Amino acid sequence: MIEFIQQLVNGLSLGAIYALIALGYTMVYGIIKLINFAHGDVMMVGAYVGFFSITLFGTNILAAMLLAMLFCAIFGVIIEKVAYRPLRNSTRIAALITAIGVSLFLEYITIFILGPAQKVFPSSAFPITEYHIAGISILNKNIFVFISAVVLMLILQYIIKWTKTGKAMRAVSLDMEAAVLMGISVDKTISITFAIGSALAAAAGVMVGVYYNTINPLMGIIPGLKAFVAAVLGGIGIIPGAMVGGFVMGLLETMVSGYGNSLYRDAVAFGVLILILLIKPTGLFGKNTGEKV
Amino acid sequence: MHEKKKTWLTFLFEVIVLAVLFTIVQYAITVGLINQSYHINITSMCINIILAVSLNLINGFTGQLSLGHAGFMAVGAYASVIMTNNLGMPFIVGILAGCLAAGIAGFLIGVPTLRLKGDYLAIATLGFGEIIRVVLQNIDYVGGPAGMVGITRLTSWPWLYASTIVTILVIVNLINSSYGRAIISVREDEIASELMGINTTSYKVLAFVVGAMFAGLAGVLYAHFFYIIKPETFGFLKSFDIVVMVVLGGLGSTTGAVIAAIFITFLTFALQKYAAVRMIIYSLILIIVMIYRPQGVMGSKELTRKTFARIWGGKK
Amino acid sequence: MKGKGNKFFVILVALLLMISLVAGCGGGTSEENPATDAEKIAVGINVELSGGVASYGSNARDGAVLAIEEINAAGGVLGMQLEPIVRDCKSTADEAMSVSAALAGENIVAQIGPLTSGDVQGSTPVMMENKIPLIAPAATAANVTVDDKTGETKAYIFRVCFIDPFQGTLMAQYAADELGAQNAAIYADTSSDYAKGLAEYFKKTFVEKGGTIIAEEGFVKDDRDFNATLTKIRSKNPDFIYVPGYYQEVAPLIKQARELGITAPIGGGDGWDSPDMVSVAGGDALNNAFFTNHYSSQDTDPKIVAFVEAFKAKYDKEPDAFAALGYDSVQLLVQGIKDANAADSVKIAEALAKITDFEGITGKMSIDEQHNPVKAGVIIEFKDGEQVVRTRIQP
Known part of the structure; x- marks a missing residue:
């Protein structure tokens, strides 16, 4: 039983990280239906900004995170302007290829400038405290990541449901042309979406840095992929869905490693994912609207 | 007459x-x-042509976004090497086994997943591609992560050339047949074609299986040229590479797929000398081409006899 | 419609121009620096600079380039300067082969790299065909230098690293004899044949010594979260945990193990060798952790100290095992060129096969019949972040 609870803690912490990345993914997707494969790499850029902010300017972790979020928000807007906007009216797959291009570009320009070797995130930035309760070990960073994911999700949900910007976002997502006719600036709305999405990725990046102590230029690929899977799992474009998808993904991987065979972790995780999709093709939270003829 | x-x-x-x-x-x-x-590089080029043309059948003509093409390549490669290397069969048996195995894998994966649409299908195929890779990584008979080494080089130019031509011919003829028109109708409007009495699922599966078989063929040729196969080679990044070729060439244009495969192979080769910046240049070219030519080099156009006839006539 | 067609042709022409430009530039550079220059010896460095193992490849390249610069500064070899030609094999076997073929066309006398066994296997046929020696810095699979089927040694393939059996066996002996472990858990990087090889031989020897393996688990490259499997291992309470793999994964793994309250000794191989181990995992977590290696980078041997200093001065970072092995690969090649007394690849290969007692920074080595280096191994223990050499084992 103790082991099970420990695995639950492990799974929720890992899931929180996936959820954090998935939030930004799903948000961008929800508005412009673009699978932004560069999202994981924006996370990597955020992690590096956080890293340099701590090591070069000696800021604390919160300032580093804010700086990374600010930097990536601007960065995300630029990426959208340069690489995605010209393709807004083309096929979605063309935009997908551009996203792959942007992803490769970010990875290799970082390697070119900083080298491919990992950088060690200063552990002094976030002192670790261990809590051992009845044989279960919980670290303050687990709690930190978990709470951040939940809080950010709530804020995001609030923005989208209750603010004017959020309404504009939903309008653009629902029908871009109608939104224009209603006097909504689509360009501005999409820019804001990218700003928020990229800022979330940056926050996730800094957290991954804190959590795992190392960052490297290719760190975004695998978590990015898994977060994308999590977003699809929850029903892509749905904010709480991304959150739940992230946690499901984290728990799934943990349970496979913990009670099954760790060698087949990724295979089983993907297998379960496919099963869920087959039973519920639009994801856990997706509404099956049916197609109009 | x-x-x-x-x-x-x-x-x-x-x-x-x-x-x-x-x-x-x-x-x-x-x-x-x-x-x-x-x-x-000529070998890589032919293999890439086969991969791009076959994926184009799925992604371009059928309109089903598949991100697991490298998985079928892996199945073909491994099945054929087991035949030729481990069981000592001739190359042709290896080729047939590779195509067959990949085709079966395509069928098994296609039947359940092709009910999914758009990005959900994409993620499911991506997932299957990764599952194939992980499974291969854990089977000791095929070498685990180290893969299979010491494969005899059997992919000669005649085999390569014949395979490439056969791939193109089969797929072009398939597209121009009544099956092909049904397949394209699925892409254009699934509901409408269903109403017209086309069994959309079976046509999707058909395209998927044929595409997978040729991916398997590419895998066979790859394995018997480069001496070594390992699961890592066939990861999702390889699948992305193939998708890039298809989109760059133009979704739904076989000519485009061929041109893009040649272009990408030579680009990779030409950039070898710039080890430090090759991937940066590659990614920039990708972005720039997509921005200025989002429908790909060829769009959905083809170079056909007619085109040549027109060029010929124009010169006169 | 017509305008669209025109636009398409313009773009097609532009693309073709771009290819020819790139290809043309490429041709230009190689003509400007002809590798066949009588005063220069071209050395191909075919390593992973992009793709999955880019960090291994670039560290090895840094080590190799440093060695070449030092040699050139000291007057070169046989009065000639070495000229490194660095190429990226994208962490794939096919690209490794393609790059090797291109390098062969540039008249290299030898090739350093690639790093992983798989990529070396890709490159091997081309090197064999062109009769150019390949020195692998870190390819540990037994069949890299020996043909599986015929059992013959591949005449042009050499390496400077240990092969898998040596390290796995060494650590099993140490765990059973010195640490008194009765049972052990293996938690290996299953995406790497290196780690799998180590695990295999560890298991074999450990069982032979009467121990039991109570858990066999795996992680894959780029994993950062090991809590689930560690929790499982914790519940089995092993006396010893063997974690063969590379430091990028092992450092966070050990840290997480200690955070979960696992106090058992943890062991591994030379993939652990990096200053990042201490900075990521922390000195406390690393206590009671052991690994087998060629040498200790904290050794006081003047040669090693000089290497570490020079590396730090040039690259502003500490060398890891890959850098040291890349460096030694070049040094071994230079020894080969000197012994052959000619910059001729066939003669160099013959000379390389006969090298004995070569003083590398990763140890004194002799090349055996199977082109493997025979060199001493050490078992290093971490003590509050410092490396302490426990035992030296002569082969």
């Missing part, structure tokens, strides 16, 4: 052109005009 003769002559002319191209390259290889480096 006259028309028929003309068609026949055109056909003969094309056969001669293909045969001459084959002979020239074969001669150049035998005499040593083509050095090793070019030989390798």
Whole structure:
């Protein structure tokens, strides 16, 4: 039983990280239906900004995170302007290829400038405290990541449901042309979406840095992929869905490693994912609207 | 009568052109005009053409976004190497086994997943591609993560050339057949074609299986040229590479897929000398081409006999 | 419609121009610096600079380039300067082969790299065909230098690293004899044949010594979260945990193990060798952790100290095992060129096969019949972040 609870803690912490990345993914997707494969790499850029902010300017972790979020928000807007906007009216797959291009570009320009070797995130930035309760070990960073994911999700949900910007976002997502006719600036709305999405990725990046102590230029690929899977799992474009998808993904991987065979972790995780999709093709939270003829 | 003769002559002319191209390259290889480096790149080029053309059938003509093509390549490669290397069968058995195994894998994966749409299908195929890789990584009989080494090189230029031509011919003829029109109708409007009495699922599966079989063929040729296969080679990044070729060439244009495969292979080769910046240049070219030519180089156009006839006529 | 067609042709022409430009530039550079220059010896460095193992490849390249610069500064070899030609094999076997073929066309006398066994296997046929020696810095699979089927040694393939059996066996002996472990858990990087090889031989020897393996688990490259499997291992309470793999994964793994309250000794191989181990995992977590290696980078041997200093001065970072092995690969090649007394690849290969007692920074080595280096191994223990050499084992 103790082991099970420990695995639950492990799974929720890992899931929180996936959820954090998935939030930004799903948000961008929800508005412009673009699978932004560069999202994981924006996370990597955020992690590096956080890293340099701590090591070069000696800021604390919160300032580093804010700086990374600010930097990536601007960065995300630029990426959208340069690489995605010209393709807004083309096929979605063309935009997908551009996203792959942007992803490769970010990875290799970082390697070119900083080298491919990992950088060690200063552990002094976030002192670790261990809590051992009845044989279960919980670290303050687990709690930190978990709470951040939940809080950010709530804020995001609030923005989208209750603010004017959020309404504009939903309008653009629902029908871009109608939104224009209603006097909504689509360009501005999409820019804001990218700003928020990229800022979330940056926050996730800094957290991954804190959590795992190392960052490297290719760190975004695998978590990015898994977060994308999590977003699809929850029903892509749905904010709480991304959150739940992230946690499901984290728990799934943990349970496979913990009670099954760790060698087949990724295979089983993907297998379960496919099963869920087959039973519920639009994801856990997706509404099956049916197609109009 | 006259028309028929003309068609026949055109056909003969094309056969001669293909045969001459084959002979020239074969001669150049035998005499040593083509050095090793070019030989390798011509091989990669043909393999990439097969991969791009076959994926184009799924992604371009059928309109089903698949991100797991490298997985089928892996199945084909492994199945054939087990036949040739471990069981000592001739190459042709390996080729057939590879295609068959990949086709079966395509069927098994296609039947359940092709009910999914758009990005959900994409993620499911991506997932299956990864599952294939992880499973191969954990089977000791096929070498686990180290893969299979010491494969005899059986992929010669004749095999390569024939495979490429056969792939293109089969897929082009499939597209131009009534099956092909059904497949394209699925892409254009699934609901409408269903109402017209087309069993959309079975056509999707058909395209998927054929595409997978040729991916398997590419895997066979790859394995028997590069001496070594390992699961890592066939990860999702490889699948992305193939998707890039298809989109760059133009979704739904076989000509485009061929051109893009050649272009990407030579680009990779030409950038070898710039080790430090090759991936940066590559990614920039990708972005720039997509921004200025989002429908790909060829769009959905094809170079056909008619095109050539027009160019010919234009010159006069 | 017509305008569209025109636009398409313009773009097609532009693309073709771009290819020819790139290809043309490429041709230009190689003509400007002809590798056949009589005063220069071209050395191909075919390593992973992009793709999955880019960090291994670039560290090895840094080590190799440093060695070449030092040699050139000291007057070169046989009065000639070495000229490194660095190429990226994208962490794939096919690209490794393609790059090797291109390098062969540039008249290299030898090739350093690639790093992983798989990529070396890709490159091997081309090197064999062109009769150019390949020195692998870190390819540990037994069949890299020996043909599986015929059992013959591949005449042009050499390496400077240990092969898998040596390290796995060494650590099993140490765990059973010195640490008194009765049972052990193996938690290996299953995406790497290196780690799998180590695990295999560890298991074999450990069982032979009467121990039991109570858990066999795996992680894959780029994993950062090991809590689930560690929790499982914790519940089995092993006396010893063997974690063969590379430091990028092992450092966070050990840290997480200690955070979960696992106090058992943890062991591994030379993939652990990096200053990042201490900075990521922390000195406390690393206590009671052991690994087998060629040498200790904290050794006081003047040669090693000089290497570490020079590396730090040039690259502003500490060398890891890959850098040291890349460096030694070049040094071994230079020894080969000197012994052959000619910059001729066939003669160099013959000379390389006969090298004995070569003083590398990763140890004194002799090349055996199977082109493997025979060199001493050490078992290093971490003590509050410092490396302490426990035992030296002569082969």
